[in-house]
Amino acid sequence: MTVLALPAFVSGRRLPNLWDAAAILCVLALLILVAHAAHGTLAPLPKGDTITLDPRWLPYYALRTTLRMFVALIFSTIFTLIFAPLAAKSRRLGMIMIPALDILQSVPILGFLSFTVLFFLNLFPGRVIGAELAAIFAIFTSQAWNMTFSFYQSLTTVPRDLDEATRSFRLSTWQRFWRLEVPFAMPGLVFNTMLSMSGGWFFVVASEAVTVGNTTFLLPGIGSYVSVALRASDLHAVFYAILAMLAVILIYDQLLFRPLVAWSSKFRFEMTSGGDAPDPWVLSALRRTRLLQILGEWIGDTATAIGGLRLRLPLAVQPRQGAAPSRLVDGIWFAFIAILVAFSLWRIATFVAASITLGQFGHVVLLGFCTLLRVAAALVIVTAVWVPIGVWIGLRPRWARVIQPIAQFLAAFPANLLFPIVVIVLVRYALNPNIWLMPLMIVGTQWYVLFNVVAGASAFPGDLKEASANLGVKGLLWWRKVIIPGILPYYITGALTASGAAWNSAIVAEVASWGKTTLTAVGLGSYIADATTDGNTAGIVLGVCVMTGFVLVINRLLWRPLHAYAVRRTTF
């Protein structure tokens, strides 16, 4: 099980420092710039392909959606393989790149969807490729930061003896990269890719149908299909879409991720054997089929040969001691950063002066607290429901084996496809959207809590179970002193993942529509969604920035310390 692997954002540095401040300013300015560039093109958009609600078209739409996913995954991987080594090996680049990544992880790009769509449409006027690229970019932003961070962390924690071995055998930079660094990073990279995948599905569905002002642009795909079905109040079509998505994710999961995870466990850096899960059927099939095996070996050999090339790259391995960094270059670099920060400050200042009043800002922060309340309440409910169930399942290995893959699978399902069903219920019974839209935010992410708690309870040491039974520890005391501390690190990992994703989904979850009816909950998510519909640039930027702020503060001040505490206190 890879459950103890962490989403990349928990394991970073804890307290914000000067570099964070610089990075925040630069990222903010970047957001404003993108918004500004896109704003000029708020012209009527070309009408895309029309979407039919005929279920026979669904496989085609599903294929288009999946393709986008794959292309984005390839881009994310390339980005990761280039960006992370740069940040890890160049001290100067690392200074600014790492805090920037850390912050980009917390930006709800979903709120910026309309701008990125416009930006890419503008690059390829009148062609579908622009919208396609925009959708792919949206998925990319949900995957890349996370993967890059994970790779970066692996690069900086390469075991010292292996590092010395590669150096004393005089491997070239290129050989070292493919023989040591990439393999060492592989398990974390695969796990984080899987984690970003569910976010990716969420984004791909949201990014296919984008409404800006009065124009709606539709790309052929499941997301567009659902949004058309919603406007047409076609319940059957919604169900078909959900079924299609379930099928797609099942195939994706079985064909790609199960084999990938099993394969990557080979790279896990531990010298103990055993505990390996049986090979998933796809991998066994691959290994048994002669033709595929030959093909696989050919690919493997080619990759090995390429990795073995004695290329010397300019990125020299940093000497552990010795040559002091050049002061002059440092000086130039710091000056460059200072200029960048000053420019960002100026951009932010002009933007704020032109379009935001203090009252507005206060209002948006207040809305942020509304959403915070909703996320917190949702987490409490999820905890109350799934912790007891998860513990119950986890202590029964036979159940755990069945439930675990199901929970992981459900976590990958894009929750926004389920929204229509909730909306129908809400409309039907005239429920208060301020309260009842809340479950939407957590509907997709609750599974993280479940499968982490199950994993924690399964891993609970047998001798401690026996000791507590022997001492007659029961009831509340057992929960308080035995099992809750025992699963705490696992639970926190699940909860923080769920909370992070809940913020992102707030943008979609606080506004829901069914036919002509639109339900809105008061909160930051609906504020951003409304601003998007109205084409209100300043509103979107303000909303996204405030939300980024909330996510950053909560991660830094709550989740990271909590996680560190849980690990410190409950493990030997």
Add this chain to the structure above:
Amino acid sequence: MDQIARTEASTLVSIQNCRQSYPKDASSDVIILDDVQLSLREGEIVGLLGRSGSGKSTLLRIVSGLLKPTAGDVRWRGQPITGPVKGVSMVFQSFALFPWLTVEENVALGLEAQGVPRGERTTRAEEAIDLIGLGGYENAYPKEMSGGMRQRVGLARALVVHPDLLLMDEPFSALDVLTAETLRTDLIDLWSEKRLPVKSILMVTHNIEEAVLMCDRILVFSSNPGRVASELTVPFAHPRERLDPDFRQMVDDIYALMTRRPVEHHKPLGVDKGAPAAPPPVQPLPVVGTNLMAGLMETIEGEPYNGLADLPALANAFQMEADELLPIGEALQMLGFAEFDEGDIKLTDAGKRFVEADTDDRKAEFAAALRAHVPIITQIRQVLDERWNHRAPALRFRDELEDHMSPDYADATMRTVIAWGRYAELFSYDREADQFSLDDDQDDED
């Protein structure tokens, strides 16, 4: 002996005035290696023997070119060393195998780095694998193998490039006693039969018998800072017999060498080479638990030693290596419970009192010893007594330690301070808050 004839042969490594320090701040450095000379000729096995912290592993890394010394002249075949040297390969204590490569791929890695074509790579890797007794394991992954087999892979990987010099960093210390012995004899057999494709071996060890068993020359290091305290030539021919009286005598002599009181202490030894710097007010403490100390004292006091024990005999009885036994003895010596004397260890009166006391009195004895001999513990207690709330952050004491030693040592010393202080009930320590405090009952003591 043909060894003597070969000493005239060409010099592989020569090191002059080597110094390795690690900058603490602008004014003070923590010195790891000080004024080390070494010259290594073809055809010999040289051992660097010393306690952990004596800088011998650092010296090995300097020879390999992995580390650049702060000062000094380091040459390989007369040329200054600037980076990892071709012709030198290394065997690691932790094996340093790549878990995702098979045995053969691990072994062939060094050849791949040299750009040896694939066919030749396979042939040579298989040769090395067969030589080292791993035939049949070519396609196994390291995690499927036992520790001894893994270290054989490490050896094959180092030998496959036919290095002139083989460096070994405590190669057998992660293995159990029997496995380690098999590997040692296999290696020495190959060496004596001249089947190893190397010209010389330089090995780091903290195991005295291992050094006497394998090496032609032994450099004994002293700690803090690391220096070559003495150099010994081992006159025995291979294969050597551990039970041979001359062998035993040499082991005894080395124990005596290694337990000599550090020069900085008490006696003004101006005669020793190079005037030592002023003794540091804060000394690193060994990571030794109170149970180990009590256990050793009880053993020495009991039968058959009756208060005076021969160190090699003690080490054998406990299956301990010098590196494990000596820190305990040294801790006892530091606290005034025991004394080293030419390869023996003897309990003092305080030590005898400790052994005879019950739990509470033992704690009192221990507390008194700490107060008398460990300034930093006295200082912590003093600060706590003076503060109105009897609390003090541990950070300031950590900082003070780090002024005098590397962070690793400061950390180890801090752990020992906490463990000893807790046992003696001199103070409590809260890890979450990282602070020392006095409990109520500790408060009104003296």
